[in-house]
Amino acid sequence: MSLKVVIYGGCGALGRNIVSHFKSNNHHVTSIDLMSNDAADQNVLIKNLNSWQDQHAEVVDGLGSLLGKQKVDAIFCVAGGWAGGNAASQNYVKNCDMMWKQSVWSSTIAGNLASKFLKQGGLLTLTGAAPALEGTSGMIGYGLAKAAVHQLCKSLSDSSSGLPVNSSVLCIAPVTLDTPMNRKNMPNADFSSWTPLEYISETFLVWAKGEKRPASGSLLKVETASGATTATPV
Amino acid sequence: MSLKVVIYGGCGALGRNIVSHFKSNNHHVTSIDLMSNDAADQNVLIKNLNSWQDQHAEVVDGLGSLLGKQKVDAIFCVAGGWAGGNAASQNYVKNCDMMWKQSVWSSTIAGNLASKFLKQGGLLTLTGAAPALEGTSGMIGYGLAKAAVHQLCKSLSDSSSGLPVNSSVLCIAPVTLDTPMNRKNMPNADFSSWTPLEYISETFLVWAKGEKRPASGSLLKVETASGATTATPV
Numbered sequence: 286m287s288l289k290v291v292i293y294g295g296c297g298a299l300g301r302n303i304v305s306h307f308k309s310n311n312h313h314v315t316s317i318d319l320m321s322n323d324a325a326d327q328n329v330l331i332k333n334l335n336s337w338q339d340q341h342a343e344v345v346d347g348l349g350s351l352l353g354k355q356k357v358d359a360i361f362c363v364a365g366g367w368a369g370g371n372a373a374s375q376n377y378v379k380n381c382d383m384m385w386k387q388s389v390w391s392s393t394i395a396g397n398l399a400s401k402f403l404k405q406g407g408l409l410t411l412t413g414a415a416p417a418l419e420g421t422s423g424m425i426g427y428g429l430a431k432a433a434v435h436q437l438c439k440s441l442s443d444s445s446s447g448l449p450v451n452s453s454v455l456c457i458a459p460v461t462l463d464t465p466m467n468r469k470n471m472p473n474a475d476f477s478s479w480t481p482l483e484y485i486s487e488t489f490l491v492w493a494k495g496e497k498r499p500a501s502g503s504l505l506k507v508e509t510a511s512g513a514t515t516a517t518p519v
Numbered sequence: 520m521s522l523k524v525v526i527y528g529g530c531g532a533l534g535r536n537i538v539s540h541f542k543s544n545n546h547h548v549t550s551i552d553l554m555s556n557d558a559a560d561q562n563v564l565i566k567n568l569n570s571w572q573d574q575h576a577e578v579v580d581g582l583g584s585l586l587g588k589q590k591v592d593a594i595f596c597v598a599g600g601w602a603g604g605n606a607a608s609q610n611y612v613k614n615c616d617m618m619w620k621q622s623v624w625s626s627t628i629a630g631n632l633a634s635k636f637l638k639q640g641g642l643l644t645l646t647g648a649a650p651a652l653e654g655t656s657g658m659i660g661y662g663l664a665k666a667a668v669h670q671l672c673k674s675l676s677d678s679s680s681g682l683p684v685n686s687s688v689l690c691i692a693p694v695t696l697d698t699p700m701n702r703k704n705m706p707n708a709d710f711s712s713w714t715p716l717e718y719i720s721e722t723f724l725v726w727a728k729g730e731k732r733p734a735s736g737s738l739l740k741v742e743t744a745s746g747a748t749t750a751t752p753v
Contacts, residue, residue: 381571440659
Protein backbone atom coordinates (compact mmCIF):
# COMPACT_ATOMS: atom_id res chain seq x y z
CA MET A 286 0.00 0.00 0.00
CA SER A 287 1.34 3.38 -0.98
CA LEU A 288 1.24 5.97 1.75
CA LYS A 289 0.71 9.67 1.20
CA VAL A 290 2.87 11.82 3.48
CA VAL A 291 3.84 15.44 4.00
CA ILE A 292 7.30 16.50 5.14
CA TYR A 293 7.47 20.01 6.60
CA GLY A 294 11.10 20.97 6.18
CA GLY A 295 11.75 18.59 3.29
CA CYS A 296 14.95 20.36 2.24
CA GLY A 297 16.87 20.11 5.50
CA ALA A 298 19.33 17.29 6.08
CA LEU A 299 16.79 15.18 7.96
CA GLY A 300 13.94 16.21 5.67
CA ARG A 301 15.84 15.18 2.53
CA ASN A 302 16.66 11.82 4.06
CA ILE A 303 13.01 11.20 4.91
CA VAL A 304 11.83 12.25 1.45
CA SER A 305 14.32 9.87 -0.20
CA HIS A 306 13.50 7.01 2.15
CA PHE A 307 9.76 7.26 1.55
CA LYS A 308 10.25 7.64 -2.21
CA SER A 309 12.53 4.62 -2.41
CA ASN A 310 9.73 2.69 -0.71
CA ASN A 311 7.26 3.91 -3.33
CA HIS A 312 5.23 6.28 -1.19
CA HIS A 313 3.83 9.65 -2.26
CA VAL A 314 5.65 12.62 -0.76
CA THR A 315 4.83 16.31 -0.53
CA SER A 316 7.61 18.57 0.73
CA ILE A 317 6.99 21.93 2.36
CA ASP A 318 10.06 24.17 2.53
CA LEU A 319 11.66 27.38 1.30
CA MET A 320 12.78 25.60 -1.87
CA SER A 321 11.73 22.61 -3.93
CA ASN A 322 13.00 19.12 -3.21
CA ASP A 323 13.09 17.51 -6.64
CA ALA A 324 12.95 14.04 -5.12
CA ALA A 325 9.47 14.78 -3.76
CA ASP A 326 6.33 14.22 -5.83
CA GLN A 327 5.16 17.75 -5.18
CA ASN A 328 6.27 20.81 -3.27
CA VAL A 329 4.73 23.65 -1.30
CA LEU A 330 7.03 26.67 -1.25
CA ILE A 331 7.15 28.99 1.75
CA LYS A 332 7.82 32.60 0.85
CA ASN A 333 6.43 34.41 3.88
CA LEU A 334 9.02 34.54 6.63
CA ASN A 335 7.76 37.64 8.44
CA SER A 336 4.32 36.75 9.75
CA TRP A 337 3.22 33.57 11.51
CA GLN A 338 -0.37 34.03 10.35
CA ASP A 339 0.63 34.78 6.76
CA GLN A 340 2.97 31.80 6.63
CA HIS A 341 0.18 29.65 8.02
CA ALA A 342 -2.26 30.84 5.35
CA GLU A 343 0.34 30.34 2.62
CA VAL A 344 1.07 26.75 3.68
CA VAL A 345 -2.60 25.81 4.16
CA ASP A 346 -3.50 27.25 0.77
CA GLY A 347 -0.52 25.64 -0.94
CA LEU A 348 -1.10 22.19 0.48
CA GLY A 349 -4.85 22.46 0.01
CA SER A 350 -4.45 23.25 -3.69
CA LEU A 351 -2.25 20.17 -4.15
CA LEU A 352 -4.29 17.74 -2.05
CA GLY A 353 -7.83 18.89 -2.76
CA LYS A 354 -10.02 16.61 -0.68
CA GLN A 355 -7.38 13.91 -0.29
CA LYS A 356 -6.15 13.15 3.21
CA VAL A 357 -2.64 12.05 4.13
CA ASP A 358 -1.34 9.21 6.28
CA ALA A 359 1.35 11.22 8.03
CA ILE A 360 2.78 14.70 8.49
CA PHE A 361 6.39 14.92 9.64
CA CYS A 362 7.51 18.31 10.88
CA VAL A 363 11.31 18.32 10.81
CA ALA A 364 11.83 22.03 10.16
CA GLY A 365 14.20 23.69 12.56
CA GLY A 366 17.68 25.01 13.05
CA TRP A 367 20.25 25.81 15.65
CA ALA A 368 21.70 29.00 17.10
CA GLY A 369 23.63 29.57 20.29
CA GLY A 370 24.02 32.38 22.75
CA ASN A 371 23.24 33.21 26.37
CA ALA A 372 21.22 36.12 27.77
CA ALA A 373 24.14 38.52 27.47
CA SER A 374 25.03 37.65 23.87
CA GLN A 375 24.91 40.28 21.17
CA ASN A 376 22.61 38.11 19.06
CA TYR A 377 20.50 36.77 21.93
CA VAL A 378 17.11 38.12 20.88
CA LYS A 379 17.86 37.76 17.17
CA ASN A 380 18.62 34.07 17.71
CA CYS A 381 15.59 33.55 19.97
CA ASP A 382 13.49 35.03 17.18
CA MET A 383 15.04 32.78 14.54
CA MET A 384 14.65 29.62 16.63
CA TRP A 385 11.04 30.49 17.38
CA LYS A 386 10.22 30.96 13.71
CA GLN A 387 12.04 27.84 12.56
CA SER A 388 10.76 25.44 15.22
CA VAL A 389 7.59 26.87 16.77
CA TRP A 390 5.97 28.41 13.71
CA SER A 391 6.51 25.23 11.70
CA SER A 392 5.32 22.91 14.48
CA THR A 393 2.16 24.86 15.27
CA ILE A 394 1.30 25.19 11.58
CA ALA A 395 1.87 21.43 11.19
CA GLY A 396 -0.67 20.97 13.99
CA ASN A 397 -3.26 22.88 12.02
CA LEU A 398 -2.36 20.98 8.83
CA ALA A 399 -3.03 17.77 10.75
CA SER A 400 -6.45 19.07 11.79
CA LYS A 401 -7.28 19.72 8.13
CA PHE A 402 -5.45 17.13 6.04
CA LEU A 403 -4.61 14.10 8.20
CA LYS A 404 -6.60 10.86 7.94
CA GLN A 405 -8.31 9.45 10.98
CA GLY A 406 -5.71 7.34 12.75
CA GLY A 407 -2.94 9.28 11.00
CA LEU A 408 0.43 10.35 12.37
CA LEU A 409 1.93 13.75 13.15
CA THR A 410 5.53 13.97 14.30
CA LEU A 411 7.26 17.02 15.74
CA THR A 412 10.97 17.57 16.33
CA GLY A 413 12.18 18.54 19.78
CA ALA A 414 15.62 18.21 21.34
CA ALA A 415 16.89 16.21 24.29
CA PRO A 416 19.00 19.10 25.69
CA ALA A 417 15.82 21.20 26.13
CA LEU A 418 14.62 18.76 28.79
CA GLU A 419 17.00 20.74 31.03
CA GLY A 420 18.30 24.29 30.95
CA THR A 421 20.30 25.33 27.88
CA SER A 422 22.19 28.44 28.98
CA GLY A 423 24.52 28.46 25.99
CA MET A 424 21.69 28.20 23.45
CA ILE A 425 18.77 29.88 25.17
CA GLY A 426 16.55 30.54 22.15
CA TYR A 427 17.02 27.02 20.85
CA GLY A 428 16.12 25.45 24.18
CA LEU A 429 12.99 27.45 24.86
CA ALA A 430 11.67 26.91 21.32
CA LYS A 431 12.20 23.15 21.59
CA ALA A 432 10.58 23.10 25.07
CA ALA A 433 7.55 24.77 23.51
CA VAL A 434 7.45 22.04 20.85
CA HIS A 435 7.63 19.34 23.54
CA GLN A 436 4.61 20.80 25.30
CA LEU A 437 2.77 21.29 21.98
CA CYS A 438 3.07 17.54 21.38
CA LYS A 439 1.24 16.88 24.65
CA SER A 440 -1.50 19.37 23.74
CA LEU A 441 -2.00 18.00 20.24
CA SER A 442 -2.21 14.40 21.48
CA ASP A 443 -5.27 15.22 23.57
CA SER A 444 -8.59 14.01 22.17
CA SER A 445 -9.91 17.58 22.17
CA SER A 446 -6.97 19.08 20.27
CA GLY A 447 -8.88 19.37 17.00
CA LEU A 448 -6.93 16.59 15.26
CA PRO A 449 -8.74 13.68 13.59
CA VAL A 450 -9.99 10.79 15.70
CA ASN A 451 -7.35 8.27 16.73
CA SER A 452 -4.46 10.24 15.31
CA SER A 453 -1.05 9.84 16.91
CA VAL A 454 1.18 12.76 17.80
CA LEU A 455 4.79 11.94 18.60
CA CYS A 456 7.79 14.17 19.28
CA ILE A 457 11.35 13.01 18.79
CA ALA A 458 13.98 14.58 21.04
CA PRO A 459 17.35 13.68 19.53
CA VAL A 460 20.60 14.28 21.37
CA THR A 461 22.65 14.82 18.19
CA LEU A 462 21.77 13.90 14.63
CA ASP A 463 24.54 12.85 12.27
CA THR A 464 24.18 15.61 9.69
CA PRO A 465 26.79 17.13 7.36
CA MET A 466 26.44 20.45 9.24
CA ASN A 467 27.12 18.83 12.61
CA ARG A 468 30.15 17.00 11.18
CA LYS A 469 31.42 20.30 9.81
CA ASN A 470 30.86 22.17 13.09
CA MET A 471 32.15 19.39 15.38
CA PRO A 472 34.78 17.60 13.29
CA ASN A 473 36.43 15.94 16.30
CA ALA A 474 33.28 14.51 17.89
CA ASP A 475 32.61 10.81 18.26
CA PHE A 476 30.27 10.23 15.33
CA SER A 477 29.34 6.77 16.67
CA SER A 478 27.37 8.61 19.39
CA TRP A 479 25.33 10.53 16.81
CA THR A 480 22.03 9.29 15.47
CA PRO A 481 22.01 8.33 11.77
CA LEU A 482 19.29 10.09 9.77
CA GLU A 483 18.32 6.71 8.33
CA TYR A 484 17.24 5.59 11.80
CA ILE A 485 14.74 8.45 12.00
CA SER A 486 13.50 7.93 8.44
CA GLU A 487 12.96 4.20 8.92
CA THR A 488 11.29 4.74 12.31
CA PHE A 489 8.94 7.28 10.73
CA LEU A 490 8.11 4.81 7.95
CA VAL A 491 7.26 2.09 10.44
CA TRP A 492 5.09 4.48 12.48
CA ALA A 493 3.42 5.82 9.31
CA LYS A 494 2.34 2.27 8.49
CA GLY A 495 0.67 2.16 11.89
CA GLU A 496 3.24 -0.20 13.37
CA LYS A 497 5.11 0.08 16.67
CA ARG A 498 3.75 3.53 17.47
CA PRO A 499 4.44 4.68 21.02
CA ALA A 500 1.48 6.12 22.93
CA SER A 501 0.27 9.37 21.39
CA GLY A 502 1.78 12.36 23.16
CA SER A 503 5.09 10.59 23.81
CA LEU A 504 8.29 12.56 23.79
CA LEU A 505 10.99 10.15 22.62
CA LYS A 506 14.58 10.77 23.59
CA VAL A 507 16.66 9.50 20.68
CA GLU A 508 20.16 8.47 21.75
CA THR A 509 22.97 6.65 20.03
CA ALA A 510 25.86 4.85 21.70
CA SER A 511 28.51 2.87 19.87
CA GLY A 512 26.39 3.03 16.75
CA ALA A 513 23.23 1.63 18.40
CA THR A 514 20.19 3.94 18.62
CA THR A 515 17.28 3.84 21.05
CA ALA A 516 14.11 5.96 21.29
CA THR A 517 12.93 6.09 24.88
CA PRO A 518 9.79 7.85 26.15
CA VAL A 519 10.66 10.47 28.76
CA MET B 520 16.85 49.73 53.17
CA SER B 521 15.03 50.87 50.08
CA LEU B 522 15.13 48.42 47.21
CA LYS B 523 15.20 49.38 43.55
CA VAL B 524 13.05 47.09 41.40
CA VAL B 525 11.72 46.80 37.85
CA ILE B 526 8.29 45.38 37.04
CA TYR B 527 7.88 44.24 33.44
CA GLY B 528 4.13 44.35 32.88
CA GLY B 529 3.47 46.92 35.62
CA CYS B 530 -0.01 47.76 34.29
CA GLY B 531 -1.55 44.30 34.38
CA ALA B 532 -3.59 43.17 37.37
CA LEU B 533 -0.65 41.40 39.01
CA GLY B 534 1.81 44.09 37.95
CA ARG B 535 -0.27 46.89 39.50
CA ASN B 536 -0.54 44.96 42.74
CA ILE B 537 3.23 44.46 42.89
CA VAL B 538 3.92 48.12 42.09
CA SER B 539 1.57 49.25 44.86
CA HIS B 540 2.94 46.75 47.37
CA PHE B 541 6.54 47.78 46.82
CA LYS B 542 5.63 51.48 46.87
CA SER B 543 3.69 51.13 50.11
CA ASN B 544 6.85 49.60 51.58
CA ASN B 545 8.89 52.57 50.36
CA HIS B 546 10.83 50.92 47.60
CA HIS B 547 11.76 52.44 44.24
CA VAL B 548 9.76 51.04 41.34
CA THR B 549 10.17 51.25 37.57
CA SER B 550 7.30 49.92 35.49
CA ILE B 551 7.70 48.68 31.92
CA ASP B 552 4.44 48.38 29.99
CA LEU B 553 2.38 49.72 27.11
CA MET B 554 1.14 52.55 29.31
CA SER B 555 2.30 54.43 32.39
CA ASN B 556 1.52 53.25 35.89
CA ASP B 557 1.25 56.49 37.86
CA ALA B 558 1.93 54.66 41.12
CA ALA B 559 5.42 53.78 39.90
CA ASP B 560 8.40 56.11 40.34
CA GLN B 561 9.20 55.93 36.66
CA ASN B 562 7.98 54.22 33.54
CA VAL B 563 9.39 52.73 30.38
CA LEU B 564 6.78 52.68 27.61
CA ILE B 565 6.70 49.93 25.01
CA LYS B 566 5.55 51.06 21.60
CA ASN B 567 7.02 48.40 19.36
CA LEU B 568 4.75 45.38 19.20
CA ASN B 569 5.83 44.05 15.81
CA SER B 570 9.45 43.07 16.19
CA TRP B 571 11.08 41.15 19.04
CA GLN B 572 14.45 42.75 18.35
CA ASP B 573 13.01 46.26 18.09
CA GLN B 574 11.01 45.83 21.30
CA HIS B 575 14.15 44.58 23.00
CA ALA B 576 16.15 47.60 21.84
CA GLU B 577 13.36 49.96 22.90
CA VAL B 578 13.16 48.50 26.42
CA VAL B 579 16.94 48.35 26.92
CA ASP B 580 17.32 51.95 25.76
CA GLY B 581 14.39 53.15 27.85
CA LEU B 582 15.49 51.48 31.04
CA GLY B 583 19.12 52.40 30.45
CA SER B 584 18.26 56.06 30.09
CA LEU B 585 16.38 55.99 33.43
CA LEU B 586 18.88 53.92 35.40
CA GLY B 587 22.17 55.13 33.98
CA LYS B 588 24.81 53.11 35.79
CA GLN B 589 22.54 52.17 38.69
CA LYS B 590 21.77 48.49 39.19
CA VAL B 591 18.52 47.09 40.54
CA ASP B 592 17.78 44.53 43.25
CA ALA B 593 15.06 42.70 41.36
CA ILE B 594 13.31 42.42 38.01
CA PHE B 595 9.82 40.89 38.04
CA CYS B 596 8.45 39.86 34.66
CA VAL B 597 4.70 39.50 35.04
CA ALA B 598 3.71 40.44 31.49
CA GLY B 599 1.41 37.96 29.83
CA GLY B 600 -2.12 37.23 28.85
CA TRP B 601 -4.50 34.43 28.03
CA ALA B 602 -6.13 33.15 24.87
CA GLY B 603 -7.79 29.82 24.15
CA GLY B 604 -8.23 27.63 21.12
CA ASN B 605 -7.21 24.21 19.85
CA ALA B 606 -5.38 23.34 16.61
CA ALA B 607 -8.57 23.54 14.56
CA SER B 608 -9.71 26.91 15.90
CA GLN B 609 -10.15 29.84 13.57
CA ASN B 610 -7.84 31.98 15.71
CA TYR B 611 -5.33 29.25 16.51
CA VAL B 612 -2.22 30.80 14.95
CA LYS B 613 -3.30 34.35 15.79
CA ASN B 614 -3.59 33.37 19.45
CA CYS B 615 -0.32 31.41 19.43
CA ASP B 616 1.34 34.54 18.08
CA MET B 617 -0.22 36.78 20.73
CA MET B 618 0.68 34.43 23.58
CA TRP B 619 4.25 34.13 22.32
CA LYS B 620 4.69 37.88 22.13
CA GLN B 621 3.10 38.57 25.50
CA SER B 622 4.89 35.87 27.50
CA VAL B 623 8.04 34.84 25.63
CA TRP B 624 9.15 38.19 24.22
CA SER B 625 8.77 39.82 27.63
CA SER B 626 10.48 36.98 29.51
CA THR B 627 13.46 36.74 27.18
CA ILE B 628 13.90 40.52 27.15
CA ALA B 629 13.72 40.48 30.97
CA GLY B 630 16.56 37.95 30.88
CA ASN B 631 18.71 40.37 28.92
CA LEU B 632 17.72 43.26 31.23
CA ALA B 633 18.93 41.12 34.14
CA SER B 634 22.28 40.61 32.39
CA LYS B 635 22.66 44.38 32.05
CA PHE B 636 20.93 45.99 35.03
CA LEU B 637 20.66 43.47 37.88
CA LYS B 638 22.96 43.65 40.91
CA GLN B 639 25.11 40.70 41.83
CA GLY B 640 22.94 38.47 43.98
CA GLY B 641 19.82 40.06 42.53
CA LEU B 642 16.51 38.43 41.66
CA LEU B 643 14.72 37.82 38.38
CA THR B 644 11.26 36.28 38.40
CA LEU B 645 9.35 34.95 35.41
CA THR B 646 5.69 34.00 35.18
CA GLY B 647 4.73 30.55 33.96
CA ALA B 648 1.52 28.59 34.48
CA ALA B 649 0.78 25.32 36.25
CA PRO B 650 -1.48 23.98 33.47
CA ALA B 651 1.45 24.13 31.02
CA LEU B 652 3.19 21.40 33.01
CA GLU B 653 0.86 19.09 31.06
CA GLY B 654 -0.84 19.38 27.69
CA THR B 655 -3.26 22.28 27.19
CA SER B 656 -5.36 21.27 24.19
CA GLY B 657 -7.96 23.98 24.74
CA MET B 658 -5.41 26.78 24.96
CA ILE B 659 -2.54 25.58 22.82
CA GLY B 660 -0.73 28.87 22.28
CA TYR B 661 -0.91 29.76 25.94
CA GLY B 662 0.49 26.40 27.05
CA LEU B 663 3.42 26.28 24.67
CA ALA B 664 4.44 29.87 25.47
CA LYS B 665 4.37 29.20 29.20
CA ALA B 666 6.31 25.94 28.71
CA ALA B 667 8.96 27.98 26.92
CA VAL B 668 9.10 30.36 29.91
CA HIS B 669 9.51 27.42 32.31
CA GLN B 670 12.51 26.16 30.35
CA LEU B 671 13.93 29.70 30.05
CA CYS B 672 14.01 29.89 33.84
CA LYS B 673 16.23 26.81 33.96
CA SER B 674 18.55 28.25 31.32
CA LEU B 675 18.84 31.65 33.01
CA SER B 676 19.59 30.09 36.39
CA ASP B 677 22.72 28.45 35.06
CA SER B 678 25.99 30.10 36.07
CA SER B 679 26.90 30.59 32.41
CA SER B 680 23.63 32.28 31.43
CA GLY B 681 25.17 35.76 31.29
CA LEU B 682 23.38 36.97 34.44
CA PRO B 683 25.32 38.57 37.32
CA VAL B 684 27.09 36.34 39.82
CA ASN B 685 24.86 34.79 42.47
CA SER B 686 21.66 36.06 40.96
CA SER B 687 18.49 34.05 41.54
CA VAL B 688 16.05 33.21 38.77
CA LEU B 689 12.65 31.92 39.86
CA CYS B 690 9.52 31.13 37.90
CA ILE B 691 6.08 31.09 39.46
CA ALA B 692 3.52 28.72 37.93
CA PRO B 693 0.13 29.74 39.33
CA VAL B 694 -2.97 27.62 38.88
CA THR B 695 -5.37 30.59 38.89
CA LEU B 696 -4.75 34.13 40.08
CA ASP B 697 -7.61 36.04 41.67
CA THR B 698 -7.83 38.90 39.16
CA PRO B 699 -10.81 41.04 38.18
CA MET B 700 -10.65 39.55 34.66
CA ASN B 701 -10.80 35.99 35.97
CA ARG B 702 -13.74 36.89 38.25
CA LYS B 703 -15.51 38.40 35.27
CA ASN B 704 -14.83 35.40 33.01
CA MET B 705 -15.55 32.74 35.64
CA PRO B 706 -18.17 34.33 37.91
CA ASN B 707 -19.30 31.03 39.41
CA ALA B 708 -15.86 29.67 40.33
CA ASP B 709 -14.74 29.00 43.88
CA PHE B 710 -12.67 32.13 44.55
CA SER B 711 -11.22 30.58 47.71
CA SER B 712 -9.21 28.28 45.39
CA TRP B 713 -7.67 31.24 43.55
CA THR B 714 -4.40 32.82 44.57
CA PRO B 715 -4.65 36.40 45.93
CA LEU B 716 -2.36 38.84 44.12
CA GLU B 717 -1.17 40.06 47.53
CA TYR B 718 0.38 36.65 48.16
CA ILE B 719 2.53 37.00 45.03
CA SER B 720 3.46 40.62 45.81
CA GLU B 721 4.47 39.84 49.39
CA THR B 722 6.40 36.73 48.33
CA PHE B 723 8.28 38.80 45.74
CA LEU B 724 9.10 41.41 48.40
CA VAL B 725 10.50 38.78 50.75
CA TRP B 726 12.57 37.24 47.95
CA ALA B 727 13.76 40.69 46.79
CA LYS B 728 15.15 41.28 50.28
CA GLY B 729 17.17 38.08 49.86
CA GLU B 730 15.03 36.11 52.30
CA LYS B 731 13.49 32.65 51.86
CA ARG B 732 14.52 32.37 48.22
CA PRO B 733 14.05 28.89 46.75
CA ALA B 734 17.01 27.47 44.83
CA SER B 735 17.70 29.43 41.66
CA GLY B 736 16.04 27.80 38.66
CA SER B 737 13.05 26.62 40.68
CA LEU B 738 9.65 26.45 39.07
CA LEU B 739 7.14 27.07 41.84
CA LYS B 740 3.62 25.76 41.49
CA VAL B 741 1.41 28.29 43.27
CA GLU B 742 -1.81 26.74 44.54
CA THR B 743 -4.56 27.95 46.81
CA ALA B 744 -7.05 25.81 48.70
CA SER B 745 -9.62 27.13 51.15
CA GLY B 746 -7.86 30.47 51.09
CA ALA B 747 -4.42 29.07 51.97
CA THR B 748 -1.66 29.39 49.36
CA THR B 749 1.48 27.32 48.90
CA ALA B 750 4.39 27.64 46.46
CA THR B 751 5.92 24.23 45.84
CA PRO B 752 8.95 23.50 43.62
CA VAL B 753 8.03 21.07 40.83
